[in-house]
Every structure is written in structure tokens, then in C-alpha cells.
Amino acid sequence: MWRNNTFLLFTTEFTTEYVKMAAPLQAAAAHAHGEVRKDTGENAIPFCEGMFYDRQILLSLNIPRDMDLVDVNTKDLLKSLGLLHSEGEDHSVPTLYRKFGRFPGRRRRRCMRRQKRGARAGVSARAKANSCRTPLPSILLANVRSLENKLDYIRLDIASKREVRDCCAFVFSETWLNTTITDSAISLAGLTTYRADRSSILSGKSRGGGLCIYINNRWCTDSKMASSHCTPDIEFLSVKCRPFYLPRELSVIFIIAVYIPPDADTNVALDILCHYISGLQNKHPGGALIVAGDFNRASMKKVLPHFYQYVHFATRGDNTLDHAYSNIKTAFKATSRPHLGSSDHISVMLTPAYRPVLTKGRPTSKLARVWPEGAMTTLQGCFDCTDWSVFKEAASYGKVIDIGEYAETVSAYIQKCIEDVQTTKHIISRANEKPWMTSELRKLLKARDSAFRSGDLVALRTARARLNKAIRLAKRDHGHKIQKHFQDHRDTRKLWQGIGTITDYKTTPRPRDINIELLNQLNNHFARFEALNNTPAKKTTPHPGEQVLRLDPADVQNTLKRINIRKSPGPDQIPGSVLKRCAEQLTYVLTDIFNISLCQAVVPSCYKVSAIIPVPKKSTVDTLDDYRPVALTSIIMKCFERLVKDHITSILSPLLDPLQFAYRPNRSTEDAISTVLHLTLEHLEHKNALVRILFVDFSSAFNTIIPQNLINKLGSLGLNTPLKNWILDFLTDRPQFVQGGSNRSDTVTLSTGSPQGCVLSPLLYTLMTHDCSAKHSKNYIIKYADDTTLVGLIQDGKEQHYREEVDLFADWCSKNNLILNVKKTKELVIDFRKKAAMLTPVYIRDTAVEIVPDMKFLGVHMANNLTWSLHISSVVKKAHQRLHFLRRLKRSNLSPSVLTTFYRGAIESVLTSSISLWYESSSTSDKKALRRVVRIAERIVGATLRPLGDLAKQRCLMRATNIIKDQTHPSHGLFSLLPSGRRYRSLTCRTTRFRDSFYPMAIRLLNTTKL
Incomplete structure (x- = not known):
């Protein structure tokens, strides 16, 4: 009433016939000043304390804004009360309430609120904004226990609740319908009904059961019943839907309602359901399957573990009996809703949470260097006519050759020649793009869109015809290209390329850009072990009779020809394909560089540069420790390392620890696991025996190697001094930076550890840990690279030797700068005694090691009861x-x-x-x-x-x-x-x-x- 009266007083058009009503207005104003009597009857409107206006007088007035009929004092009073506005003010809200907040008992309009940028986020907000254009349908799941008696409740929810009204599908179990109840009796407005009543002949039961699915016509009109099944153990109803909106990656949607009775044989029921769903997947591999209903004691994860279950709360009492599955990860968000009538199951609302592939990533563009036809032949000719001795002479200072300058100038020349013969190409990658899409098709697609916007029907018809013809041709050409991959089954690489193209199997993730600040933090984190190295690296003067390793050009050429051209190039950007195809031309200069490096015991600095690629250890990264540093080094240096590695292995192979199963011929993870299992099972054959297995975890084992300590161990194994000095130089003064996409961090220099990605790193770690062996006869240390397992065979509860072995192992790790991660170190206790004693945990550095019921050991899950x-x-x-x-x-x-x-x-x-x-x-x-x-x-x-x-x-x-x-x-x-x-x-x-x-x-x- 306040706002209406104000509106009548100050915003209506004025005409000349109301001029005579100026006197009553002045009387009303005088009345407000207290000059007339106070009317406290029904027609009085309180304006403020002690002041009243007469309602009838105010309602009878209609004063325009440009007519000044009140005196100055009255106008000032009305302005102070917020009832008279100045020119240019917002008249939609009185000044009084703009100052002191909302209208009493009135809700602000959305247009009056302060708007924020963007749109509301979240699964519920997206589903609410596009209720019938969601990628997957929103579903209401309920066990109704007689659908006919719950129709009034369902209709009430549809009429009063927008969430229920906008549902794309309704899945009801235990409908208790029979042939005497017609479809018209259970129909709902705007919904298509599909039902599967219990058959007394097929199920052997005359009452109960039954399934029903309602499909919202605003979401889909192209739907039909695909199948229905009824047995004593399971009932299901399947509906095939092709909605108005469907993401490109999905071909069809199947909604399957399931009811498994409480007394059913769950194994038989699940086998039937698995067979039907597998058939659907065979026929529609790109379809979305949604399975929902009352499963009682059954779980579909047993037979179809790749399906995801979304209901994780109790639906009847304390039990989760109603389940919802889908073959799409993160497809739905399940929330509980009230019971329908007197049903003993709560309802479940499945809100679609799936995001189409098209919306997950923006198009990315990059410049790629491609090899035109004949480029490799041109490059070989360029290297053939190159006088490599010029680079050696330029790096010679008297009789001393600067190996660093020599190697760097040769690498720069090779890289320059590669750039001269290559061309650049701009490549745009779009999410969810079909493999047969070409640039010509995109032009025709734009032409069709332009014709559509112009409104020219003839041009639109022509553009459509051209586009459809081009699509058919592009698909045919792409099909011929894929079929070529399968013509020769002996060429496994092309075969798997064809398979990968069709199935998108193991697609390579796009490298993403990481901000430079995080890259610098990662680089400092990966280099944190440098501060622990207090041992200076000192080369030893070789004896006069010690012979320096000299490489043969034939061995170098064979190593270059065995390069895997699919491996990523190092920081020098020299690809493996060039080194492999131009092996004959580059053998002379590379052999000369390698031999000078071995003679001087100096590794060129350009060969020691490492580009660290941070690889997440898990899907969700929380800390810097969740990144694994993988080093990209020069492919030329990897060939050099491979030659040195073969020489070291030929000398030291008989001296290596027999219980180290990595990096050795005729050894695998199966050998390490079978050794642990055999020791365990053989010992458990004795009475009163148990086995304790300690699975040790190191913190960045490769990155904590102290070069000088390693060199001392190599000397005890029999390596000569020149080779030890070369290895010492290889491990010290290594430039390193972290790269994330197109960004890179600052460079730091390290003299600790051996980069993961170098050919020599695994062998050097094996040589460093060769003296780590058990001291007691009933203990064994099994090693596979840095995965170390300590097995303790305990008899009659005597654990003294085992605990001493753990302490000795911890001391050995401290002396060799290996950092034990006690939080990730676990212990598995295998004890089949009838009266097992209470076990005391093992302590490492005053920290208890957790005893676990199972452990993943080298890819195999081991349980403490030795079941699989x-x-x-x-x-x-x-x-x-x-x-x-x-x-x-x-x-x-x-x-x-x-x-x-x-x-x-x-x-x-x-x-x-x-x-x-x-x-x-x-x-x-x-x-x-x-x-x-x-x-x-x-x-x-x-x-x-x-x-x-x-x-x-x-x-x-x-x-x-x-x-x-x-x-x-x-x-x-x-x-x-x-x-x-x-x-x-x-x-x-x-x-x-x-x-x-x-x-x-x-x-x-x-x-x-x-x-």
C-alpha cells in the first residue's frame, strides 16, 4: 500500500481538471504538520511517530511530477520521509528503503540485485538451466510398491516440484501391475509409458514385481522398448532412446530398469544381466547404458566391474538396495529424495554430471616441423659433403681439444641443417573432432552456414549437397587409409596405428602449459637433495698401465641404426630419425667425439643437459611430491651411454647380486615375486612359523646417489680409473631445467643423483646397491631396481634376527644417502597359525611401520592370506x-x-x-x-x-x-x-x-x- 500510494501521488499524468484539488492536498500536508486534528480511525495511515495522513484524501489525488502544488516546507518534509524524489532518481524504489534495506515482508526482484559475472556453477545449476538438453537424462529412481496407489503422489510432485517436473525419465520398480490395469490408467501427462509386468508363468509368482519407465516427451520422442525379461531370479526392462540433444561421442542411450527379488539366486541373476548388457555393448559400442533399480543383495560390479555405481547412501533402513550404474565415469550425481507415499524405500534423484568431450577442452594450435618429400636425402647429401675436421680444428688450442666446444658446434651444425630442410606447419587440434575432418570440409561447412544465415534457399541447397558429397569422399579416403594398416599383419606398428585410430586406444595426452612459477618450484624441489651432498667429487690420477676404453666405429654405427625414432628428442632437438637415417654420414664425427671424451674423462656439457618433464604420479596432484621427474637427454648421449653400459656389463655381470632381478637378461618381475612366494610358502610348511615381509619405499632413490660414494664402490668391483673418472664427470655439474608445455624454468646445476631417463642410471643404481644383502640366514633382501623387499622367516615367535636386519638395513641406507619413506613403507604379515599372537610393529627411526592386509608388489596384489x-x-x-x-x-x-x-x-x-x-x-x-x-x-x-x-x-x-x-x-x-x-x-x-x-x-x- 505504501508503494501504491506513493505511485498515485507522484507519478501519474496531471490534467487541468485536478487543479482545484490543490487545496485538499495542502490540507493533508497541514494535517501532517499537526495543524489539523489527528485521525486515528480506519482511514489513517501512519507516516512516522505522531503523524498521520488521511487515506481517502491521498487516494483521490493524482499529481504530475512537473506540477508544484505544495509549499517548500511540505516538499522538504516529503523528501526527508522518502516520498518525494528528485529528478534523475530511480523511482522504482523509494529513497527511504534504498537507505535502510528491503521492503518489509517483500522480496527483492532479481533485476534489482547486484549481478555477478558469469553463470552459476555446479551440477545442479547446469541441469536446472538446461533441463531437457542435458548430455545424459536426469532420472528419478524409486521402489514404489504399487504404482497405481502412488500416482497421486507422483502427479503432485510433478505439479509442485520443478525438479521432478523437469526429469527426463522415471524408473519405478515393484509396480505390482497386471493385465487388468491398462496403460491409460497409469499414464502421466507429457510422458511416454513403458511397462513390464511380472508374468506368473515365467516367474512362478502371481503377485509383486513389475517395472515401469516413463520418458519425458520434452527430452525424447524417439524411444522404444528394446527388451524385457522375467524369470524367478531377475526382471528387467530396457528402453532405447535417441533424444533431441545427444553428444557426438554417444550414439544412443539405453535405460534399463532392474528388479532382483530378495530370495533370488544373485549369481544367476547377474549372469543373465551381464549377458544382455554385453550384447548391447557389442551392438552399440558407442552407446550410454544406464542400469537402475532395486538390486537387493546383488552388486553388478561383480560381473561388470567397468560399470560405475552412483548411489552411496542407504535407501531402505541402513542398507543400499537401490543401485544406479553406468558405463560412463562421473555420469551422475545421486541425491536422496523423500519416500513416495508409504513406500519403505526412499527415492533417488540422478542428476547428470557428465560433460561432453567438446566442452572439456578448447582448440589448441601449435607449429610443427614436418619433413617434405626428399628432405632426408638432401640432409644425407649435406652431411656427405661436410668436412667434419673443421669443427675439431676450431676447438683445438694447441694440442688440447676442447671437447665441450667440439661437441657443441657439431650439434649446432646438425640442428641448423635439419632446420634448413624442414618446413613448418600450423596444426589446430579440436576436442571431439572426427579423424576424417579436413580443412576443405571446414571451408564447405562455413559456406553452408553462411548460406543458411543469408536466407537463400537455393544457395543453401547447393552448399548442403557439396558438403555431404565431400564428407562421403573424406570418410571413404580415411577408410582406405586405415585399411592399409591391416594389409600386412607382420608390420605390427602400422597395425596398432590403425587400431588406435579406430578405437582412440591410449591416445597421447596433450602437453599442457605450466606456469613458470610452478616450474621453478618443481625444479628446486627435484634439486633438494643437492644440499645433502657434502662429499666433494675428486678424480683419481690413472696409473700409467691403465688402458682407456676406445669405441669402434662399427659399434657406434650399429648403435645409431638401432635408435627408436619414436623417442622424444632431448634439449638439443636432434631427432632420432636423423641419427638413424644418417648413421653412415655421422659415424666418423660422433666416434671421434666419444673417444676424445673417454680419453679426457670429460663429458661435453651439452650432452649432460636434462629437460625434466614432471609426470603426475596420480590423477589428482596435491603436493610437489606427486610429480615424478623424467629426464629428456640428448639421443646422441644415450647412444654413448649404451656403448659404455655394454662394456661395464660385460666386465661386472658375474659380480652382481643374484637377488637383483632388474636390468638383467632372463630376469623379470615374475622371478622376483615367485622367489618371495617360494621362500614364504616353504617356510610356512613348518609348525609355528610365520613370515614378515617389509616393502621398502625410497624417496627419489635415483636422485640421491652421491657420485663419489658410487665411484668408490665401482673401484672395489674392478673398474679402471679412466672409466671411473668418466662416470664421475658424467654425474657431476649437470645442467637441469623443468619444462611444462611451451614454458621452462630457470636452469640449475646438480652434482647429486642420476637422472631418470638416462641409459646408465639403472645400472649405476644396481652397482651402488649390490652390497645390500641380508646378514642373517633366515632373512632375504629381494630387489627389483629400487623396489626393495625384506623377507623375514620367523620360527617359534623369535623375531630378534628380523628386527636386527631391519635396523642394519636402515643404517646401510643412511650411509649410502638413501632416504627411507617410512609412511609409504608397509609390512605384510603372513601367519596361518590357529592361535596367532599379537604382533608388534617394526620401527624405523622411531617410527612404526604400518601392517597392511594386502600390498601391490611389482604389479601383483598380494594378500596376507595368499589368496588372489x-x-x-x-x-x-x-x-x-x-x-x-x-x-x-x-x-x-x-x-x-x-x-x-x-x-x-x-x-x-x-x-x-x-x-x-x-x-x-x-x-x-x-x-x-x-x-x-x-x-x-x-x-x-x-x-x-x-x-x-x-x-x-x-x-x-x-x-x-x-x-x-x-x-x-x-x-x-x-x-x-x-x-x-x-x-x-x-x-x-x-x-x-x-x-x-x-x-x-x-x-x-x-x-x-x-x-
Whole structure:
């Protein structure tokens, strides 16, 4: 009323017939000054304390803003009360309330609020803004327990709640419908109904059950029932949808409603559901599958581990009975909603959280250097006519040759020649772009859009025809290009390139730019161990009789020809393809540089520069420790290191620790794991025995090497002084910078550690740790590079030797500048005694080591009960994810031989990783899960695949044969022939657990198999 009265008084047009009403207005104003009586009746309006206006008099007035009928005192009073505005003021809100806040009991309009830039973020805000144009449908899931009785509640929610009204789909279980209830009786306005009632003939039950799916017509009108199924163990209903808006990467959406009764056999039910969903994925590999309903005690993750479950709260009492799955990660955000009527299940609202690929990244552009036709031949001719001795003479000062200047000028010349023959090309990469899209197609696409905006129908029709024809031709040309990759199965590289193009399998992530400040922080973080090095590096004068290593040009040329041209170039930007194709032309000058470097025991500074690429250790990076430093060094220097490494290995191979299984021929992670398992199981055959396994974690083991300490150990192993001095120079004064995209940090110089990425680094670390061995006979230290495991065999609870070994190992690490990460160091205790005693944790530097129930050891999940369910579930999940790529290949009409090749390389390799260690001792249910993956793959490929059991036996025999041939293998002594010379001596096994392990099983296979 206040605002209306003010509006009547001050904003309405004035006409001449109201001039005579000026006197009543003055009377009203005088009344406000107290000159007339105070009317406190119904018509009185309180203006302020002790002041009133007569309502009828004020409502009868209509005064224009340009008519001044009140005196100055009255005008000042009205202005002070906020009822009279000056020219130019905002008349929509009185001054009184602009000063003191909101209208009493009135909500501000949105247009009156202060607007912020951008739009509201979040899953709910995006779904609310585009309720029917979301990438995936919003779904209301509920167990209604009689749909007919809940229709009034559903209609009320649709009418009163925008969230429910905008839902794209409704999935209801336990509808309790039958044939006597027609579709019109349960129909909802604006929704299409799909129902699957329980059949008494198929289910053996006359009541209960039933499923229903409603599809919002504003979201999709192209929908149909795909399938329905009813058995005593499971009921499901599937609806296929092609909505108005669908992201390019999704071809179709399937909504599957599921109900599994409480008394059902969950294994049978899940097998039926898995078979149906696998068929859908085979037929629609690019489709989005949404499975929702009442699962009771079942979990679909057991049979389809690559599906993601989104309901993580209780839906009935304290139990989560209603589940929602999808084959798309982060597809939905599930929130709880109230019960529908008297239903004992709460409702679940699934809000789409998926973001299309197109919106995840902006187009990126870069300048790439390409090789035109004949460029490599031109480059070879350039190097052929080059007089390399000129560079050597320019770097010579008397009889002394500056090896740094010599190598740097040669590298600069090679790089300059490469730049002269290469050309630059501007490449734009767009997210979600089809591989057959070309620049010509983009021009035609722009022409069609221009014709559409112009309104010329003839031009639009012509532009569309040209665009469609060009798309057909581009797809055909791209198809021919891909088919060429599969013509020769012997060329595995082209084969996998074709497979990768079709499936987008293991696409290389785009390098992203990192700000320079973070790069400098990372560089200082990676160089933090430099402060711990207080040992100066000093070269030793060689004896007169010590011979300097001299490389042969033939060896250098063979090393250059073996370069993998797909490896990234180092900071000198000399690609491996140039060194490989021009090996004959560059052999002379590079051999000369290498030999002068070995003679002077000086490594050129340009060869020691490292570009550190920070690689995240996990998907979410929280601290600087979550980055792993990977060094990119000169490919020329890697060839040099490879030649030196071969020489060192030929000298020191017999002296290396036999329990170090890395970087040695005929050794693998399986050998390290099988050694740990055999020691454990063999010891547990005795009574009152237990095993404690300490999995040691180092903080940047390669980066903490002190060069002088390493050189002292190399001397004890027998390396001569010139080579030791060369290695010392290789490890000291190394320039380093961190690179992130197009940005790079400042350069720092290090004399500690060996960069990860150098050829010599693994060997040098192995040589430094060769003297790390157990001191007690019941303890073993198993090593695979920097993964170190300490196994303690404990009898009758006597742990003294084991704890002493841990202390000795910690002391050895301190002396050798290896930093133990006690937080990540874990201990696994394997104890099968009936009365296991309370275990006391092991302490390292006064910090307790955590005892864990399972541990991932060299890629294999080990549990404290030595079962393999955790490991098998992990590999099955990974294999299910890769079946998606196999389905996409099938849709491309490739031959079964190509599909089999992909299966063996991408899926079977995952399933059979270290299979000789765990397959025989795995449970029946785990083997069934493995066979299920193979059966699904067989249906996709259309051919019979080899059973995993046969592969496990084959791998076991192959490994056993290799160990028998290698007399330096630590397990060679387990295979001893009987006097007859035809059979091997069996190992004594008291338990089935030990009998099913690798070595006893391998001996049985050798004795029963004719090789």
C-alpha cells in the first residue's frame, strides 16, 4: 500500500481538471504538520511517530511530477520521509528503503540485485538451466510398491516440484501391475509409458514385481522398448532412446530398469544381466547404458566391474538396495529424495554430471616441423659433403681439444641443417573432432552456414549437397587409409596405428602449459637433495698401465641404426630419425667425439643437459611430491651411454647380486615375486612359523646417489680409473631445467643423483646397491631396481634376527644417502597359525611401520592370506574396460584375425600378467570371472580363443625351461634331475597352498609333459 500510494501521488499524468484539488492536498500536508486534528480511525495511515495522513484524501489525488502544488516546507518534509524524489532518481524504489534495506515482508526482484559475472556453477545449476538438453537424462529412481496407489503422489510432485517436473525419465520398480490395469490408467501427462509386468508363468509368482519407465516427451520422442525379461531370479526392462540433444561421442542411450527379488539366486541373476548388457555393448559400442533399480543383495560390479555405481547412501533402513550404474565415469550425481507415499524405500534423484568431450577442452594450435618429400636425402647429401675436421680444428688450442666446444658446434651444425630442410606447419587440434575432418570440409561447412544465415534457399541447397558429397569422399579416403594398416599383419606398428585410430586406444595426452612459477618450484624441489651432498667429487690420477676404453666405429654405427625414432628428442632437438637415417654420414664425427671424451674423462656439457618433464604420479596432484621427474637427454648421449653400459656389463655381470632381478637378461618381475612366494610358502610348511615381509619405499632413490660414494664402490668391483673418472664427470655439474608445455624454468646445476631417463642410471643404481644383502640366514633382501623387499622367516615367535636386519638395513641406507619413506613403507604379515599372537610393529627411526592386509608388489596384489581374489578382480575390471575397444573394432567390420590380434595384445596380456604365479592357486569363482571375460571376447571376435588355463601351463613350462638353462638364476638349484636323468626331483609339499605354487607345479608339469 505504501508503494501504491506513493505511485498515485507522484507519478501519474496531471490534467487541468485536478487543479482545484490543490487545496485538499495542502490540507493533508497541514494535517501532517499537526495543524489539523489527528485521525486515528480506519482511514489513517501512519507516516512516522505522531503523524498521520488521511487515506481517502491521498487516494483521490493524482499529481504530475512537473506540477508544484505544495509549499517548500511540505516538499522538504516529503523528501526527508522518502516520498518525494528528485529528478534523475530511480523511482522504482523509494529513497527511504534504498537507505535502510528491503521492503518489509517483500522480496527483492532479481533485476534489482547486484549481478555477478558469469553463470552459476555446479551440477545442479547446469541441469536446472538446461533441463531437457542435458548430455545424459536426469532420472528419478524409486521402489514404489504399487504404482497405481502412488500416482497421486507422483502427479503432485510433478505439479509442485520443478525438479521432478523437469526429469527426463522415471524408473519405478515393484509396480505390482497386471493385465487388468491398462496403460491409460497409469499414464502421466507429457510422458511416454513403458511397462513390464511380472508374468506368473515365467516367474512362478502371481503377485509383486513389475517395472515401469516413463520418458519425458520434452527430452525424447524417439524411444522404444528394446527388451524385457522375467524369470524367478531377475526382471528387467530396457528402453532405447535417441533424444533431441545427444553428444557426438554417444550414439544412443539405453535405460534399463532392474528388479532382483530378495530370495533370488544373485549369481544367476547377474549372469543373465551381464549377458544382455554385453550384447548391447557389442551392438552399440558407442552407446550410454544406464542400469537402475532395486538390486537387493546383488552388486553388478561383480560381473561388470567397468560399470560405475552412483548411489552411496542407504535407501531402505541402513542398507543400499537401490543401485544406479553406468558405463560412463562421473555420469551422475545421486541425491536422496523423500519416500513416495508409504513406500519403505526412499527415492533417488540422478542428476547428470557428465560433460561432453567438446566442452572439456578448447582448440589448441601449435607449429610443427614436418619433413617434405626428399628432405632426408638432401640432409644425407649435406652431411656427405661436410668436412667434419673443421669443427675439431676450431676447438683445438694447441694440442688440447676442447671437447665441450667440439661437441657443441657439431650439434649446432646438425640442428641448423635439419632446420634448413624442414618446413613448418600450423596444426589446430579440436576436442571431439572426427579423424576424417579436413580443412576443405571446414571451408564447405562455413559456406553452408553462411548460406543458411543469408536466407537463400537455393544457395543453401547447393552448399548442403557439396558438403555431404565431400564428407562421403573424406570418410571413404580415411577408410582406405586405415585399411592399409591391416594389409600386412607382420608390420605390427602400422597395425596398432590403425587400431588406435579406430578405437582412440591410449591416445597421447596433450602437453599442457605450466606456469613458470610452478616450474621453478618443481625444479628446486627435484634439486633438494643437492644440499645433502657434502662429499666433494675428486678424480683419481690413472696409473700409467691403465688402458682407456676406445669405441669402434662399427659399434657406434650399429648403435645409431638401432635408435627408436619414436623417442622424444632431448634439449638439443636432434631427432632420432636423423641419427638413424644418417648413421653412415655421422659415424666418423660422433666416434671421434666419444673417444676424445673417454680419453679426457670429460663429458661435453651439452650432452649432460636434462629437460625434466614432471609426470603426475596420480590423477589428482596435491603436493610437489606427486610429480615424478623424467629426464629428456640428448639421443646422441644415450647412444654413448649404451656403448659404455655394454662394456661395464660385460666386465661386472658375474659380480652382481643374484637377488637383483632388474636390468638383467632372463630376469623379470615374475622371478622376483615367485622367489618371495617360494621362500614364504616353504617356510610356512613348518609348525609355528610365520613370515614378515617389509616393502621398502625410497624417496627419489635415483636422485640421491652421491657420485663419489658410487665411484668408490665401482673401484672395489674392478673398474679402471679412466672409466671411473668418466662416470664421475658424467654425474657431476649437470645442467637441469623443468619444462611444462611451451614454458621452462630457470636452469640449475646438480652434482647429486642420476637422472631418470638416462641409459646408465639403472645400472649405476644396481652397482651402488649390490652390497645390500641380508646378514642373517633366515632373512632375504629381494630387489627389483629400487623396489626393495625384506623377507623375514620367523620360527617359534623369535623375531630378534628380523628386527636386527631391519635396523642394519636402515643404517646401510643412511650411509649410502638413501632416504627411507617410512609412511609409504608397509609390512605384510603372513601367519596361518590357529592361535596367532599379537604382533608388534617394526620401527624405523622411531617410527612404526604400518601392517597392511594386502600390498601391490611389482604389479601383483598380494594378500596376507595368499589368496588372489583382489588381484583377479583388478585385472578383470581392466579387461572389461578394454572390451569396449574390441567392440568398436568389430563395428568397423575388421576380420577376426585383426580382432584376435587386438585381444591378445590388449586384453589377454592383462589377464595373463604373471599368470604362472597365481592361476593354479586361485579359487573357482575367480577362475569363472576370468572365463567370463574370455567368453565375451569370443562372442565379439567370432572365433575360439585359447583358454587361460592352457596359457598358464604354457607360461609355466617356458619359465621353468629358461631357469634350468640359466645356471646363474637364484632358483636354478630347485630343478635337480633324478639319477635316471629323465625326471626332476619333486619338492615335498605338506599343504595344498604350497603344492599349487609355481615351483612345485612347474616340476610336475616338466615330469608329465613331453617337451
